[in-house]
Amino acid sequence: MNIEKFQIAEFNQSLQQSHERNFHHIAENINGLPEILQKLQDFQVAIPSWALGTGGTRFGRFSGGGEPRNIEEKITDVGLLHALNRSSGSISLHIPWDIPENAAAIKALAAQHDIRFDAVNSNTFQDQPGQAHSYKFGSLHHTDKAVRKQAIEHNIEVIRYGVELGSNALSLWLADGSCFPGQLNFRGAFKHTLDSLQEIYAALPSDWKLWIEYKAYEPNFYSTTIGDWGQSLLFANKLGPKAQTLVDLGHHLPNANIEQIVSLLLMEGKLAGFHFNDSKYGDDDLTVGSINPYQLFLIFNELIEGMDARSMNHATDLGWMIDASHNVKDPLEDLLQSVEAIMIAYAQALLVDTKALQAAQQDNDAVAAQEILQHAYRTDVRPLIAQARLLSGGVLEPVYFYRKLKVREGLIKERGLKTVATGL
């Protein structure tokens, strides 16, 4: 299913007048508007291959039909999103779900859609058919050297696939942990994990990064071997400069101050990037910004302030990726909403009067600090984002356009109603 430029132009034309009214209303109150629009145009969020089908549950999955059946169709779906919002210019693959059999053809297809390859993800939380050893009791931390070796080799294989596609980071999440007290020697598990990670680290090409994700619980419920940002940072520091900590918003215990974690990791030069999602209880993997958009804004505020303090490029110096998946929305509409929520939080953070905030902090003026933050947060920046999209050749209102064009119906016609994408 291809979207033609003239269809986008016709649609945008029909909304042009009301958009211009809204845009001029906000534009006249913003300092440095051209720079902000440019930053919004440059900012890209990677789409995970496993979010293109319904999922996110260990119970029943209810496919809405037309789900991508292979890596080519996954790239096509991300291409569709990118054509609409011009902010989804990369895909993050998961091995072995997305093994690129013909890397040159896959790269050519991605280039056709203006898509590049973000971090590649390994998978040692499931056993695969024909695998010699089981990951039932963990992978890189396992008590049995043969299991660890198998998991190390899998990660090195994933790096090889990534190199072929032009990716430059291995994103690693371990389900390793324990379900019951006494099951595991914590120091032994840490030591095994570190030894295993050192072997993987040694296999990284010179321009690659190793992103170490942490998670408080699930699927193990007593301990997780990389359970929080402190443990991830400990590994990253011991491994070296190519290793950094990846923050997944859903991987914290309730009410954790994620913005503070982000601020300190950035200060240490150890923040790899993000897996965006939203949650009410745990790792719910809901649409970004659907539950707590204020927290998302506060996180972006720390990101922008911290990145600017280190003269980092917002668009390229951290990894930005969605990691969400659930059962009730059309996955492509859900991803359009997630990217939009990220762009809104980013734009609002760009509007924060940093100098005034620093002065308020210096004076211990909590009232002024709140006023400054909430002034930015309560600004309706949607016309700014729409304008950036328009300048990049995208659609003024992506979800509306997607429905008007009956994209899902088109995908079902092409692929069938009963298709299931690989993923969780």
Ligand SMILES: [Mn+2]
């Ligand atoms: Mn994640």
